[in-house]
Amino acid sequence: MSGEASTDVADIKFGMLHLTPRSLRALRVIPTIMVGLIVAFAVLWILFLADRSWTVKTSAGAAIEEPGEFLVTLLDGLTFAGLLFVVASGFTLIFGLMRTVNMAHGAMFLLAAYVGIQLQQTMVGKSRNIESAEVSMFAWVVPLLVGATVVAVLGVVMQQLFLRWNQGQDLRQAIITIAVSVVLADQMLLQFGGLAKKMVWPGSVVHFFEILGQRYAFSRIFMLGIAIVVGIALWLWLNKTRMGMVIRAGVDDEEMVRALGINVAVVFGITFFVGSFLAGMGGAMGASFAGAAPGTDGQWLLNSLIVVIIGGLGSIKGAVAGSVLFGMVTAFSPAYLPSAYTFYSIIFTLGTLAIVLAVRPNGLFGRAE
Amino acid sequence: MSDSVLRVDGLCAGYGASQVLENLSFEMGQEAVCIVGRNGMGKTTLCKTLMGFLQPSAGAITFGGSRIDGLSPDRIARRGLAYIPQGRRLFPSLTVDEHLEMLAKGTRGKRWTPAAVYELFPRLAERRQNGGAELSGGEQQMLAVGRALLLNGKLILMDEPSEGLAPTIVDTLIEVVHRLVEEGTAVLVVEQNLRAATSMATRQLVMVSGQIEIETTSHELSDDADLQRQYLGVDA
Numbered sequence: 001m002s003g004e005a006s007t008d009v010a011d012i013k014f015g016m017l018h019l020t021p022r023s024l025r026a027l028r029v030i031p032t033i034m035v036g037l038i039v040a041f042a043v044l045w046i047l048f049l050a051d052r053s054w055t056v057k058t059s060a061g062a063a064i065e066e067p068g069e070f071l072v073t074l075l076d077g078l079t080f081a082g083l084l085f086v087v088a089s090g091f092t093l094i095f096g097l098m099r100t101v102n103m104a105h106g107a108m109f110l111l112a113a114y115v116g117i118q119l120q121q122t123m124v125g126k127s128r129n130i131e132s133a134e135v136s137m138f139a140w141v142v143p144l145l146v147g148a149t150v151v152a153v154l155g156v157v158m159q160q161l162f163l164r165w166n167q168g169q170d171l172r173q174a175i176i177t178i179a180v181s182v183v184l185a186d187q188m189l190l191q192f193g194g195l196a197k198k199m200v201w202p203g204s205v206v207h208f209f210e211i212l213g214q215r216y217a218f219s220r221i222f223m224l225g226i227a228i229v230v231g232i233a234l235w236l237w238l239n240k241t242r243m244g245m246v247i248r249a250g251v252d253d254e255e256m257v258r259a260l261g262i263n264v265a266v267v268f269g270i271t272f273f274v275g276s277f278l279a280g281m282g283g284a285m286g287a288s289f290a291g292a293a294p295g296t297d298g299q300w301l302l303n304s305l306i307v308v309i310i311g312g313l314g315s316i317k318g319a320v321a322g323s324v325l326f327g328m329v330t331a332f333s334p335a336y337l338p339s340a341y342t343f344y345s346i347i348f349t350l351g352t353l354a355i356v357l358a359v360r361p362n363g364l365f366g367r368a369e
Numbered sequence: 370m371s372d373s374v375l376r377v378d379g380l381c382a383g384y385g386a387s388q389v390l391e392n393l394s395f396e397m398g399q400e401a402v403c404i405v406g407r408n409g410m411g412k413t414t415l416c417k418t419l420m421g422f423l424q425p426s427a428g429a430i431t432f433g434g435s436r437i438d439g440l441s442p443d444r445i446a447r448r449g450l451a452y453i454p455q456g457r458r459l460f461p462s463l464t465v466d467e468h469l470e471m472l473a474k475g476t477r478g479k480r481w482t483p484a485a486v487y488e489l490f491p492r493l494a495e496r497r498q499n500g501g502a503e504l505s506g507g508e509q510q511m512l513a514v515g516r517a518l519l520l521n522g523k524l525i526l527m528d529e530p531s532e533g534l535a536p537t538i539v540d541t542l543i544e545v546v547h548r549l550v551e552e553g554t555a556v557l558v559v560e561q562n563l564r565a566a567t568s569m570a571t572r573q574l575v576m577v578s579g580q581i582e583i584e585t586t587s588h589e590l591s592d593d594a595d596l597q598r599q600y601l602g603v604d605a
Contacts, residue, residue, distance in 0.1 A: 245463060245471035252460040259420055259454070260472060261446030261520055 031358040038355065042332075046070070050336050059342065060335035068212035073335045074328075075211075079220035081327025082227030083285055087300055088307035089234060089319045090278030096251045096314025097271050100163060100173045105279050106301030107181035107188075108151040112280030113287035113296070114192045116147035117199045124200075132206040140202040140288070148280030155276025156269050163272075164265065181297065189294050196293035199284060223285055230281065234316060237274075247271060251314055279304075306349065310356045312366025321364045325352060373431070374398055374524055374555045375419075380428035380438075382418040389414040391579040392428070399523075401546055401556040403566040405590070406576035407602050412559045413455055415576070416528045420452050421445045433523055449522035455529045457513040459501035466497045468512055472519040479521045480552070486515035489545070507538035514545060524555040531565035543568045563601060567591045575600045 019027070051061040063070035091105045102108075120143040121127045124134050158180055166172040205222040208215040238244035246267055250257045258264050286292070286300065307326050311318025329352045333345035362368055376396045383389040389411040395402075406412055417423045419430060421442040430438040437445050446452065460468060469483035476482045487494040490511040496504060504512065510530060517525055527546075531539045539562070546556050546569045560566035566573065567587035574581045575590075577600060590596055 242471050242474060245467045248462040248467075249460040249471060252462050253458055255422065255442070256454065256458045256460070258442040259422075259446055259452045260516065261443050262472075263443050 077328035077331030082224035084323035087282030090275040094275035103177040106297035108279035109283035110297035112147035112283035113292035116143035116284035144284035151280035152277035199287035312363030315365040318365035401570035451517035451522035
């Protein structure tokens with residue numbers, strides 16, 4: 001099945017198998033129908049069937065019974081999607097232009113988180129038990145920006161020192177960036193220890209508001225707000241500036257961009273800066289949202305990979321779609337699985353990935369290579 | 370011939386062990402020149418080598434008085450060698466306007482600005498907001514020409530510009546080439562289409578097996594059926 005699914009109709013041969021474009025297209029309907037049925041059942045279950053007296057117990061009730069619980073789950077998914085987007089958009093930006101799978105993206109995330117935490121502690125003047133009330137907006141934003149800038153510079157240095165010589169050699173670049181992430185992980189363990197640390201949200205965003213009878217943390221909405229601002233800024237940069245046009249042109253055909261007299265090396269450097277900066281911003285946000293510890297780096301590399309593979313490598317639109325889908329599945333699967341089976345919810349994330357790839361082999365917004 | 374714009378001496382280049390260009394030499398001034406030849410004679414390889422995508426294994430390329438062999442493609446382009454590749458190679462993600470806008474920096478006050486390109490090709494102005502992939506073949510070629518013009522270069526290198534175009538569009542293209550030469554830009558065209566080649570330039574260089582075999586004129590080439598059959602595989 002993967003054989004015919006991974007092709008872009010028309011011009012690919014199948015050895016013994018004779019499949020015309022028409023029969024290929026017909027075959028492709030099968031996964032689409034299956035996915036349609038699965039999604040339809042999930043929607044019906046969440047809206048009407050879950051946790052009713054005559055069905056199975058789940059931790060959140062069906063939407064028509066418990067609209068508040070449904071809304072909270074929805075918001076959980078959306079706000080987590082915001083954080084996913086900030087991190088994954090950086091990853092996809094770098095991949096889109098340079099075809100570099102930056103395996104150090106997670107390490108950048110964690111390093112920025114640690115730098116942010118350290119700086120926040122210095123600014124507040126306490127190294128433990130910091131209360132939100134003691135943290136001003138300034139003492140949150142500055143550590144975030146400094147942490148992100150540090151890893152952005154580090155990203156450019158890594159690109160200039162190691163990657164630019166291996167442009168176009170995907171495997172070498174992947175191995176180099178894995179090496180960098182291993183070295184960074186070790187050094188971070190030495191510098192920042194093995195215990196989980198947390199960056200503290202500023203007091204002004206730490207409060208709850210009431211929505212359909214449920215309390216909801218404003219800090220999560222704040223996180224989503226930052227993600228939306230980042231998304232708009234990225235969109236404006238890529239669509240309304242000359243640099244953005246050059247980057248999009250470079251994604252399409254880098255050689256042609258060079259033939260037009262544009263020094264792509266500079267564009268690559270800038271893109272690596274922005275991509276790593278986004279990983280760093282995500283790191284500081286993630287450290288406030290869920291903390292930072294050894295292992296967080298690998299987890300966020302995996303998160304980025306899943307988002308961009310769902311959305312389509314190299315596509316910012318895809319990063320939005322992938323983040324929302326991944327965020328929703330992460331939020332809804334534990335809330336609406338039968339209570340005895342919630343620990344299986346993690347499978348659903350990877351299941352989503354498999355389903356998306358079955359229907360759209362290049363991801364939702366990906367292009368065939 | 371006026372001052373030399375491009376001079377190629379004993380150029381050798383190829384892919385790995387297979388040598389495609391063998392001791393190729395020619396010189397051109399501020400004029401239009403066509404390089405004609407059958408498929409597989411190394412015409413596109415020559416373009417790629419001139420643009421710096423392929424490093425020559427021997428020989429020299431002198432452009433505007435200085436050596437450009439060994440430079441990177443973006444440097445060569447900034448020296449004033451503008452490239453219109455085979456198959457246009459527009460950017461599918463960019464609109465017509467963005468194709469020109471991304472190169473508009475530094476064109477102010479020069480001969481070719483996005484506005485001047487729209488003036489040359491009014492059809493493009495109507496399609497400003499369309500994506501590169503939504504254009505007809507002719508419009509795509511106009512955009513590829515316009516994009517190259519924005520470099521305000523000394524020499525425009527066209528690889529198979531008439532390929533896949535309707536005859537009326539080819540006529541427009543021929544007219545543009547004449548106009549460019551009149552305005553002082555040199556044009557080097559690599560062509561397989563005999564009519565297009567002979568209408569664009571008087572000087573015709575015939576390429577065979579990676580070398581310039583003979584030089585002839587458009588009149589001789591269009592009148593001499595034997596010549597055509599021998600070098601272009603055309604049965605007139």
